[in-house]
Amino acid sequence: MKSKDMKELTSLISKLRKIQRTLIYKHTQLKTIYEDDKHKHLMMILLEECSQTDDIFDAESQFSDVNFEEFNRGGDFTGLKSISTVRWNCVFKLAQVHLNHIGSIKKCLEELEEYDLILTKQDSILLGGVVELLDVFNVFTTYIQGNDFPTLNSLVLFYSEIKDRLETIHLMTTDDLIEKAADILLTNLNRRMPLPMEAIASALLDPSTQHLKIINEWLNLEGYSKVEVIETVAQSMKINIHETISEAPILDDRDTTVQPKSLREKLLAKHINMIHGSSNLEQELELFAQKKEIPACVLSFWRQNESSFPKMSAVAKVILGIPATTAKSESAFSIAGCLIQRRRASIEPMRAEKTLFIHDNYDLFNF
Incomplete structure (x- = not known):
């Protein structure tokens, strides 16, 4: 994906961030837009989701300082991670919130007279494509996070699902940028997600x-x-x-x-x-x-x-006992980091190991 395409995508994400912050800063005013309880409730949900996704990102926009003139990788797609520390699932959550509440957000921006932030028809099409594309991988990560011990046999199933959905998006999308992204992801699927x-x-x-x-x-x-x-x-x-x-x-x-x-x-x-x-x-x-x-x-x-x-x-x-990912191991190291701190630097290795064991298997204990 060339710098022109990346600029279009990051421009959309930057716009979504500005919309998000505008809604958060004006939340008191926005609560009075609707009079009926149903729409008030929907507005509260919108503001709550905007607040949650805002916590994911840093205080300053991480997409505003991208120098696309210097971003030259020979036209190869390297992903957002190469130009920003924001991970794809953060972008997915941000885009999903806006897509789910696109009508309410438009009404809010009109009320606030922020007409330049209202998404155009092309922006809305690209937004839908971004959500659809990233949701392909969200299904897999949701399963991994919700499963205590995902094993190797699940990789083949989700590889099939990812490949099938990417092929469908590539054939059905009407946005050129999303079509390019789907094509690149399909081409590199075996390299990025090999099946041993x-x-x-x-x-x-x-x-x-x-x-x-x-x-x-x-x-x-x-x-x-x-x-x-x-x-x-x-x-x-x-x-x-x-x-x-x-x-x-x-x-x-x-x-x-x-x-x-x-x-x-x-x-x-x-x-x-x-x-x-x-x-x-x-x-x-x-x-x-x-x-x-x-x-x-x-x-x-x-x-x-x-x-x-x-x-x-x-x-x-x-x-069938081999884990599919290192997520469980990384989680164990993370918990160990919370346990072994400066104030507990003298904890014995065996005691630390037993504490971690109890933490990971607490639901199996019958007190």
């Missing part, structure tokens, strides 16, 4: 994601089969799937209870596998492909079906 083999393997081990179209596309592009992916990941993680004890698989999906086996049956299953023959990874994958359920917890699914898929479960135990 471990993510593909974890998606294959989840009955709810194993049939995603993106998996077959990845396999065809990289030249792997499903069996090769599982075996390669198992080898890289030093998981021995060739010496797993094969027990009789539960072929009937309706029988979800694990029946206790006698010592004789266990020995027969271990040494000669006379009941259903020896299990191999390819057979397990074929049987697993028939699973159409969407388990609430994939780890609970493997706990119940471990005996049916001994080789796959050996890999699933390891790979």
Whole structure:
């Protein structure tokens, strides 16, 4: 995205910031615009949201001092972060508030006689495009923030969703700038959000994601089969799937209870596998492909079906425990920073570790 396009975008964001501050500074006057309770309530919501988003930004506008003459990256898109410290989710929140209350904001600006701040038709179109574009990534971050332990299998699902929505925006948008942005994001999606083999393997081990179209596309592009992916990941993680004890698989999906086996049956299953023959990874994958359920917890699914898929479960135990992002680790370091301060510099490492453990697992304690 060239400097001209960036200037148009940052000009819109700067305008939104000015609108936001105008509404906050004139909030006492704006409360008297509407007489009925319904519109008064909507006005209070608008002012509250403006106040919340204002806290995100610094006191001075961070978009007013951008020197676009010096901003020359050969026409490549590098994002707002390269020219401003404001993150995309802050811009998304700011734009979303204005889009949701665009009619009320226009009326407020007319009442205040701030006609130069009223968004033009082109500004409104660009604003809608910005919200739609950034909402693509907001869905993923919302899931990550709301999930205590997001694992690798979720990456493939959200990669598919992000790619599909970007393609839709690229085809349907009427704004040239948003079309360019969507095209650049699609072009760089694999570089900025690569799908490692471990993510593909974890998606294959989840009955709810194993049939995603993106998996077959990845396999065809990289030249792997499903069996090769599982075996390669198992080898890289030093998981021995060739010496797993094969027990009789539960072929009937309706029988979800694990029946206790006698010592004789266990020995027969271990040494000669006379009941259903020896299990191999390819057979397990074929049987697993028939699973159409969407388990609430994939780890609970493997706990119940471990005996049916001994080789796959050996890999699933390891790979489905890998977090999808470093958000949880970063949160732990942040909390540790609040705990270990100058006034508590002498706290023992073990005591600090136990305190952090209790903090992260407080909801599991039954006092």
